Amino acid sequence: MIEDKRLTDTELEAITDRITGDWVSRAAVDFADAVAFHESLPPHKRFAAVLENAEAVLCQPRAGVPRLDEHVELLQHLDEEGGADLLPTTIDSYTRDNAYEKAAEGLARSRETDSSELNGFPAVNHGVDGCREVVRRVDAPVQVRHGTPDARLLAAVTLAGGFQSFEGGPITYNLPYTSAYDLETTIEYWQYVDRLCGAYTERGVTINREPFGPLTGTLVPPSIAIAIVTIEGLLAATQGVRSVTLGYGQVGNLVQDVAAVRAMAAIGAEYLPDSVTVTTVLHQWMGGFPRDEARAHGVIGLAGATAALVEPTKVITKSPQEAVGVPTAESNAAGLRTTEQVLRMLDEQSITLDGVDREQALIERSVRSLLDAVYEAGDGDIARGTVRAFDAGTLDIPFPPSDAAAGDVLPARDDDGRVRLLKFGAVALDDETKRIHRARLDRRADTEGRELSFRMVADDVSAVSDGRLIGRPGDD
Numbered sequence: 001m002i003e004d005k006r007l008t009d010t011e012l013e014a015i016t017d018r019i020t021g022d023w024v025s026r027a028a029v030d031f032a033d034a035v036a037f038h039e040s041l042p043p044h045k046r047f048a049a050v051l052e053n054a055e056a057v058l059c060q061p062r063a064g065v066p067r068l069d070e071h072v073e074l075l076q077h078l079d080e081e082g083g084a085d086l087l088p089t090t091i092d093s094y095t096r097d098n099a100y101e102k103a104a105e106g107l108a109r110s111r112e113t114d115s116s117e118l119n120g121f122p123a124v125n126h127g128v129d130g131c132r133e134v135v136r137r138v139d140a141p142v143q144v145r146h147g148t149p150d151a152r153l154l155a156a157v158t159l160a161g162g163f164q165s166f167e168g169g170p171i172t173y174n175l176p177y178t179s180a181y182d183l184e185t186t187i188e189y190w191q192y193v194d195r196l197c198g199a200y201t202e203r204g205v206t207i208n209r210e211p212f213g214p215l216t217g218t219l220v221p222p223s224i225a226i227a228i229v230t231i232e233g234l235l236a237a238t239q240g241v242r243s244v245t246l247g248y249g250q251v252g253n254l255v256q257d258v259a260a261v262r263a264m265a266a267i268g269a270e271y272l273p274d275s276v277t278v279t280t281v282l283h284q285w286m287g288g289f290p291r292d293e294a295r296a297h298g299v300i301g302l303a304g305a306t307a308a309l310v311e312p313t314k315v316i317t318k319s320p321q322e323a324v325g326v327p328t329a330e331s332n333a334a335g336l337r338t339t340e341q342v343l344r345m346l347d348e349q350s351i352t353l354d355g356v357d358r359e360q361a362l363i364e365r366s367v368r369s370l371l372d373a374v375y376e377a378g379d380g381d382i383a384r385g386t387v388r389a390f391d392a393g394t395l396d397i398p399f400p401p402s403d404a405a406a407g408d409v410l411p412a413r414d415d416d417g418r419v420r421l422l423k424f425g426a427v428a429l430d431d432e433t434k435r436i437h438r439a440r441l442d443r444r445a446d447t448e449g450r451e452l453s454f455r456m457v458a459d460d461v462s463a464v465s466d467g468r469l470i471g472r473p474g475d476d
């Protein structure tokens with residue numbers, strides 16, 4: 001069974017040999033050559049250094065188009081017109097499914113028709129040289145953002161290609177994205193990715209890793225999300241990663257969001273080894289957005305305000321076109337500017353919210369309880385424990401598209417919009433915590449004069465896109 005153990009150099013090499021050859025040559029991902037390229041980059045393009053030395057909240061969008069020149073222009077636009085501090089390269093979905101042939105066809109069609117026939121940048125098809133060209137031509141640090149359960153080749157190519165930050169992880173890029181792999185398999189894949197990052201780090205090129213905290217983006221209780229990104233941080237640290245950004249998706253209740261990011265930073269500092277520098281990211285609302293762009297700017301503004309209050313290291317922004325799909329460059333830059341405006345206006349204000357400390361204590365206690373259950377299930381081994389805890393449902397997420405989680409928990413908002421659990425399944429929370437969740441939900445049921453039921457959950461799922469936070473009855 002899988003163990004939380006560092007891969008040896010021989011194992012790392014053997015896997016690299018195995019995954020290269022078809023789409024990318026073994027020679028193209030040669031370490032010495034790649035390290036020399038990274039060393040040639042100026043300090044303001046070093047992702048981990050820029051992130052870890054930030055003096056204000058950094059803003060980063062998502063963005064990726066298939067053709068190289070257009071992709072570079074898009075990133076330059078987001079830098080110059082959006083004021084992005086960190087840049088992304090969002091990978092297309094064929095590449096995320098390791099369907100490189102289809103990605104190649106989409107890229108060829110995009111070139112023929114002068115349009116975008118893929119929903120992101122097919123980095124493996126562009127190869128190491130294509131990636132280096134992107135990194136060379138843009139003027140800020142660039143990160144690979146994707147959603148790839150088996151990201152081994154993508155990591156080998158993009159890291160050799162000069163990218164210094166890589167999103168995802170074995171749980172956060174499994175549960176929301178696929179049912180094709182069990183957790184033991186994705187943990188094994190990501191041990192390679194993390195070991196590769198560790199190997200670069202040991203050669204003086206720090207690679208930042210960022211677990212994808214929002215998971216399904218649908219009413220994920222903060223404690224569950226934080227436990228999962230902490231596990232991914234621990235697994236990465238074992239492989240030699242020294243820069244970890246823990247991620248969290250905004251739920252929309254200001255007090256709970258501020259409490260959650262604080263709890264995440266505290267848990268990260270406590271659980272991850274001292275050798276790891278921990279930073280944080282707040283994802284602007286990942287659930288359904290209003291179609292009306294004015295209302296969408298409202299959602300983005302509230303996320304900006306949340307970021308201003310809790311000061312994560314960075315915030316991942318949304319665009320006012322979120323409800324429609326991949327945004328135009330202009331709309332994407334608008335989301336950045338909306339965020340920046342709110343951040344600046346709140347920058348010098350010091351605001352205290354009632355109830356944050358209590359909420360933070362509740363979240364931290366819950367995270368500890370979940371992590372205890374994982375360690376216990378694995379007899380002290382976090383990798384083994386993760387597989388067993390998800391099997392037993394002691395660690396679980398709501399609405400998993402993947403069979404790798406039981407999906408026996410059901411969330412709902414309480415009377416002031418904080419995400420609680422309505423159904424606990426087998427999840428490892430203590431009785432007192434469950435009592436608090438239940439009491440809070442009972443109060444909402446009272447307010448609304450209806451029973452706690454799945455109807456409430458469904459109402460909550462569509463509430464924000466319908467124009468409010470809580471799915472109250474009679475709101476249509």
Ligand code: 8ZB
Pocket residue numbers: 062063064065090119120121147318322325326327
């Ligand atoms: C899980 C991440 C979903 C978010 C955005 C979606 C959504 C996906 C692209 C993109 C800009 C792209 N997203 N692909 N944004 N360019 N190629 O990721 O809109 O917000």
